[in-house]
Amino acid sequence: MRVNIVGAGLAGVEVAYRLLKEGFKVRIFEQKPVKFSPVHKMETFGELVCSNSLKSENLKNAEGILKEEMKLLDSLILNCAYKTRVPAGKALAVDREKFSRCITKVLESFENVEIVRKEVEKIDLDTDEIWVVATGPTTDGKFAQWLSKLTGGFLNFFDAVAPIISRDSIDFNKCFVGDRYGIGTGDYINCPMTKEEYERFYNELVNAEMIEMKDFDRKLLFERCQPIEEIAKSGKKSLLFGPLRPVGLINPHTGEIPYAVIQLRKEDEEGNMYNIVGFQTRLKWSEQKRIIRLIPGLENAEILRYGVMHRNTYIDTPRVLDEFLRHKKYKNIFFAGQITGVEGYLESAACGIYVGLNISRILSGKEPVKLPSKTMTGALINYITKADELKPMYANFGLINVKMKKNEKREKLHEICINEMKNFLNVLK
Numbered sequence: 156m157r158v159n160i161v162g163a164g165l166a167g168v169e170v171a172y173r174l175l176k177e178g179f180k181v182r183i184f185e186q187k188p189v190k191f192s193p194v195h196k197m198e199t200f201g202e203l204v205c206s207n208s209l210k211s212e213n214l215k216n217a218e219g220i221l222k223e224e225m226k227l228l229d230s231l232i233l234n235c236a237y238k239t240r241v242p243a244g245k246a247l248a249v250d251r252e253k254f255s256r257c258i259t260k261v262l263e264s265f266e267n268v269e270i271v272r273k274e275v276e277k278i279d280l281d282t283d284e285i286w287v288v289a290t291g292p293t294t295d296g297k298f299a300q301w302l303s304k305l306t307g308g309f310l311n312f313f314d315a316v317a318p319i320i321s322r323d324s325i326d327f328n329k330c331f332v333g334d335r336y337g338i339g340t341g342d343y344i345n346c347p348m349t350k351e352e353y354e355r356f357y358n359e360l361v362n363a364e365m366i367e368m369k370d371f372d373r374k375l376l377f378e379r380c381q382p383i384e385e386i387a388k389s390g391k392k393s394l395l396f397g398p399l400r401p402v403g404l405i406n407p408h409t410g411e412i413p414y415a416v417i418q419l420r421k422e423d424e425e426g427n428m429y430n431i432v433g434f435q436t437r438l439k440w441s442e443q444k445r446i447i448r449l450i451p452g453l454e455n456a457e458i459l460r461y462g463v464m465h466r467n468t469y470i471d472t473p474r475v476l477d478e479f480l481r482h483k484k485y486k487n488i489f490f491a492g493q494i495t496g497v498e499g500y501l502e503s504a505a506c507g508i509y510v511g512l513n514i515s516r517i518l519s520g521k522e523p524v525k526l527p528s529k530t531m532t533g534a535l536i537n538y539i540t541k542a543d544e545l546k547p548m549y550a551n552f553g554l555i556n557v558k559m560k561k562n563e564k565r566e567k568l569h570e571i572c573i574n575e576m577k578n579f580l581n582v583l584k
Contacts, residue, residue: 157182158514160287161275161298163200165232165500166492166507167289168258172231173511175265179518183262186274192293201232201258202251209236209247209500214569217550221501221531222247223569224576225508228532231258232504277301280485285514289491289507294468302470305482309471315464316546317434318443319422321457321553323561325429330419330452335403343420344429346452347406347413348399356449357394361387363442382437382464398433417450422546423538428459428553430546436462457561459551460498469496469547472539479513479523480506480540489514496539499549505532524583527575529555 158174160167163185171181188198195202209232210218225233235257239249262268276297278286290298303310325344332341348356361384386393395401399415406413422428436443440461448454470476472495475483480495482488491510492503509532513523526533534554539545548554552564557571 156180156284156518158285158287158518159184159278160289161278162289162291162492163262164289164291164492165201165504166291166494166510167287168201168262169231169504169507170287170289170489170491170511170514171262171268173229173508174515174518175262175268177515178267179515180267180269181265182269182271184271184273184275187272189272190274192295195293197252197255199252199255199259200262201235202255203249203500207241207248207251207254208243209233209249211245212247213245215565217531217552217554218501220569220572221505221550223573224530224532225501225505227573227576227580228505228508228512230504230508231261232500235261274298278305278488280305283487285487285489285518287489287491287510287514288494290468290494291503292467292469292493294494299468305485305488306470306475309474311467311469311471313464313466315435316460316462317430317432317436318447318458318462319428319430319460319546319553320419320447320453321459321561322427322429323564324453324455324457325419326452326454328452329408331407333404333407337403343418343432345404345406345413346417346419346450347401347404347408348415348417348451350414352449352451353395353399353415356446357387357391359446359449360384363446364439365437365442366439381435383434384436384438422542423553424541424543425556427556428551431462434462435464437464438462459553460546460548467493467547469494469545471545472496473542473545476540478525478536478540480510480536493547496542496545496547497535497549498547502535502549505535508532509536527579529557529575530572530579531555532576 157180159182160171161184163183171183174181213219235254236249239253239257241248241250330344330346332344334343386397395415401413401416404416418432419429420432422430443461447456477483480490489510491507497503497506516523528534528537531550538548538554
């Protein structure tokens with residue numbers, strides 16, 4: 156049986172590579188050069204559009220751990236990255252053109268591959284062939300319309316995400332757990348502010364540097380979601396009647412209603428990660444870090460994911476896909492890469508490796524498998540398939556539920572992840 160892959164980005168090429176090297180027939184549909192998205196320029200596969208960096212190789216970082224796992228899984232993009240790297244300190248950076256050409260050359264060298272340069276507008280739902288949707292965050296046009304129908308409308312066209320922080324970095328001597336009017340089960344962590352603290356926070360927020368936004372994106376996003384800095388600029392007290400309103404909350408440290416309150420809401424089932432409620436923002440990342448650390452109790456906040464607001468097409472994976480990233484109704488249609496809600500170059504590629512692994516098993520008459528939850532790749536897949544409210548996510552320590560202090564986690568987590576992945580692969584043999 157042939158496998159059809161729509162999109163030759165970082166996820167699509169990893170799916171293809173896994174299947175081709177195991178002897179399966181693969182047809183890759185790539186719309187370039189017939190049609191280019193606004194951000195793509197090259198005709199070759201695996202084009203890096205935002206940066207030439209694949210982030211840190213340090214094993215004390217989540218990105219470093221993810222790379223080590225991907226090496227064990229024989230990642231095509233890492234193989235090409237190491238062949239085309241350029242000096243970048245502790246980061247793995249590449250010559251974009253050489254990197255993309257390397258990926259293309261490897262895939263074109265297989266006799267069992269067919270490459271079709273055309274735009275796919277829809278997939279025939281009556282087919283028995285396996286299809287992989289790996290069209291990325293710039294998915295648009297007729298295919299996006301078809302996807303919206305396939306997913307029952309659970310297709311997002313923009314990404315407006317508040318920052319996410321690690322629970323371990325919150326100072327509970329200044330914060331308190333509680334719900335408005337005492338109704339609830341302690342789902343929120345509250346960071347109370349005095350009038351002086353609020354005014355300092357407000358002044359820094361309205362004067363902070365922002366990321367520029369194109370007119371199209373501005374219209375698309377602002378129709379649906381106001382950045383916190385825009386709310387603040389509408390009036391000095393506007394936040395006090397919006398996301399920072401203190402009504403219904405008593406600070407147990409003082410016995411009084413605070414002047415303002417910033418709330419944190421649980422992001423994952425285990426409670427390792429919390430998002431800052433109502434904090435969707437266009438601030439530059441350095442500014443986000445500075446301003447978040449002005450919040451009482453968050454002076455040492457570890458930011459696991461910065462807030463973003465930009466165009467980003469992705470599906471509501473927990474509602475639409477199963478744990479193996481295949482459609483819950485149409486089991487022959489898989490999804491891979493940023494279209495599933497992962498964020499980042501490596502994360503997209505790792506997602507493609509996972510999908511390729513399971514398609515290979517299915518075609519070999521075996522059952523699909525889940526990756527261990529104590530691997531970085533497995534934890535990421537676990538998050539995007541189980542999140543109550545999916546927000547695009549990149550690799551971070553908060554995804555892995557191990558009871559360790561923050562510094563200990565940085566020192567030891569790579570050993571846990573790599574050993575888990577090695578044991579998993581040994582069992583598969």
